[in-house]
Amino acid sequence: MKKQLLFRLTKKDFIVQPFKASGNGGQKRNKTMSACRIIHPASGAVAEAKEERSFFQNRANAFKRLVEKPEFKKWHKIQCAKALGKYIDIEKWVEEQMDLKNLKIEIQKDGKWVKVDNIPENYDDLEEE
Numbered sequence: 674m675k676k677q678l679l680f681r682l683t684k685k686d687f688i689v690q691p692f693k694a695s696g697n698g699g700q701k702r703n704k705t706m707s708a709c710r711i712i713h714p715a716s717g718a719v720a721e722a723k724e725e726r727s728f729f730q731n732r733a734n735a736f737k738r739l740v741e742k743p744e745f746k747k748w749h750k751i752q753c754a755k756a757l758g759k760y761i762d763i764e765k766w767v768e769e770q771m772d773l774k775n776l777k778i779e780i781q782k783d784g785k786w787v788k789v790d791n792i793p794e795n796y797d798d799l800e801e802e
Contacts, residue, residue, distance in 0.1 A: 679756035687739075688712040689732065694723035701726075711735045716748030 687749055694708035708723030709731040722734035722743060754760035769775075778789045 679753055680788055686713065686715065688714065691728055696797035707731060709735045711739050713739060713748075716742075716745045718742040718748070 688711070690710040690712070691706040692708050693704070696779070703748055703758060707726060707728045708721065709728060710719065710721045711732070712719050718739050720735045720739035722731040722738065725731050725734065740749075751760065779786045780789055
């Protein structure tokens with residue numbers, strides 16, 4: 674099966690925030706902006722890395738963590754389904770299923786369930802019977 678490019682993510686799709694790491698490591702660690710936080714606003718996923726001394730290594734680690742987040746994976750699956758045309762719009766599907774031709778309406782009369790053959794336009798009329 675041949676691979677197909679479905680969509681692209683660029684730097685503009687992420688917010689990269691350098692910050693100062695705290696904790697053990699001495700004065701240099703507390704003064705330099707070597708830690709990295711990456712936010713993907715579309716999915717709401719956030720990842721951080723602050724173990725390495727280099728901002729660039731921490732940024733790479735943060736990206737690796739971000740793509741493993743459940744929020745990002747869920748967003749990714751939805752985007753792939755949309756690109757392939759297999760995404761189901763739930764609200765549209767429910768509206769189609771609730772069409773009168775798809776419904777079987779029964780009311781209770783004298784302790785028994787009776788099917789309603791002529792369905793009125795307003796469902797509130799059924800309660801009055």
